[in-house]
Amino acid sequence: MYKKHLAFFRELWSLARPYWFGQEKWAARGLLAAVIALNLGLVYLEVVLSYWQNDFYNTLQTSNQDAFFRELMRFCWLAAAFIGIGAYELYLNQMLQIRWREWLTTHYLDEWIGGGVHYRLQISGGGSDNPDQRIAEDLAEFCEKTLALALGLMSAVITLLSFLVILWTLSGSLAVTLFGHAVEIPGYMLWVALLYSVAGTLLVHWIGKPLIAMNFEKQKVEADFRFSLVRFRENSEAVALYRGEADELRQLHGRFAQIATNWWHIMRKTKQLTWFRSGYGQVAVVFPFIVAAPRFFSGAIQLGDLMQTSTAFGKVQSSLSWFIDAYTQIAAWRATVDRLTGFRAAIRAAAAQPAGITTQAATQDRYRADALQINLPAGQHLLDASGLSLAPQQRVLISGASGSGKSTLFRALAGIWPFGHGRIDQPPQAQTLFLPQKPYLTIGTLREQLCYPAAPAAFDDAALIAALQDCRLSAFTERLDENRHWAQVLSGGEQQRIAFARALLQRPAWLFMDEATSALDEESEAALYHLLQARLPHTAVISIGHRNSLRALHQQTLEIIRDENGESRLLEARPTA
16 A cells, blocks of 8 residues: 555656646746745734633623724734735746646646647557547646645644644643542643644545545546537438437436446545534534633633634634545645546557658659558458559559558558558658548538648638639638538548648658548549549649549559458559550
8 A cells, every 4th residue: 555655746746746846847947936925925814813712702791892993903904914915825826726737738738739639549549548538637637636635734744833832821721530530730721732632643544545446437427428418410411411420428427427436436535524524513613612622611721712722722623634635626736646647658658669660761753661560450361562662753552452551551651650660761841631431520610621730821812712622612702711620611622622622732752641532523523533633743742542533633552452362462453644
């Protein structure tokens, strides 16, 4: 158990440390110092208010009207200071939260998206679910709860030390008889508060420990349900065409049932914890009066002393009981830390995983495969593409049966498929563009769709309009700055035309297309290929497809053929130009 907790704190430190020792360390430390100073100021004011409480109740006991009004005026100043310091402590705390979250979000996004790690995690399973939820929600929860718990613990310790002396002084001694001997216990209320809090802390930990695992599961099932809803919305048309609403409802109800089951478990455990915490807190209200009442009735202390004793006992007891009050937050926070450290470990493992297929700059201006063997993620051999060699300005068609590895070869040429072994030599400083079968369209303006992945200002309106017209999308020339979810607005064929417009705008030296005209009729397909030849005469066009009509549009055809041994190889077919 000790090693487990030690490992957790090591992971927590590795997660938190980079921000406090990185480029923003001085701004971060300065803000943290300011927040700590204001927290200490609030604790100091609580101590001053406890002494004010003593004086105020003594004026009531002695019926001193003049002193009563003086104490009221004094309270006004103390209350104003308390409110002002509290407001700025919250403001600076939130400022530190957003700066820390911004830094963490930037670095997590860079690690996840940079170097294609996001794709490796997706195709390999990666052991990390819902990365969007971990970045969007878990990082926010981590920053908020880490600061809240750390500052809360610090405040509890400072409050404890501050009120220990007050409680020790006011509580006096308690004479008891043990085994026939008179024993005097100095500062007895301090020891009572300590025993009361330690017992409560041990019991709440025993009751609430399962909440850590339950909160971890809660975040996972909530994210799964939300992702399923988003996925359904994104594929609404396909579901409608399949008449798949009943199956979607079944899956969504099933995922929500997991949320409900987890929630009931949390409810039951929280109920038990609340029963104990409520009872513990209610007893703490009257407990100091019961213990201190004999000294008050004997005349040893005045009413003000009794009230200050009650306040001091409450502060000491609440400080010692900080763990009890914060247990639910700690459980949720620990689950968040576990998810973030697990996500980071998966990212780094994926980034460090050696790619079996490597790419390097070629000595000649051509794409060439050297002993290229492409595998599936589980390790099964898929395709031998050792003989692949592509020359500049060449128009090549790669065909083959469905499932033979055409699209996987496309990914390998793009440098994003790591499974297998061999090397791909790429032309030095080659400007390439890869067009998948389903073009990626962002939520934004049509201008952004055409320019993607370049910035919207990369091309002027005249070039954008000409590209739309060339690709038979003239109806959209007046809608360049219309902000829409274009993947839902445009048909499959229109989306593929947008991809061709991107190629015309970016004018790559090498254009790779994977079934990029599958949603178009043969006449439109031929028109777009002739357009590429006219507008981009110096561009090498490498197409992956299975239509026979594509053969006449290319100079050379490479075909994936399964030999008598069951091995798939990329071989040259008859020329068709």
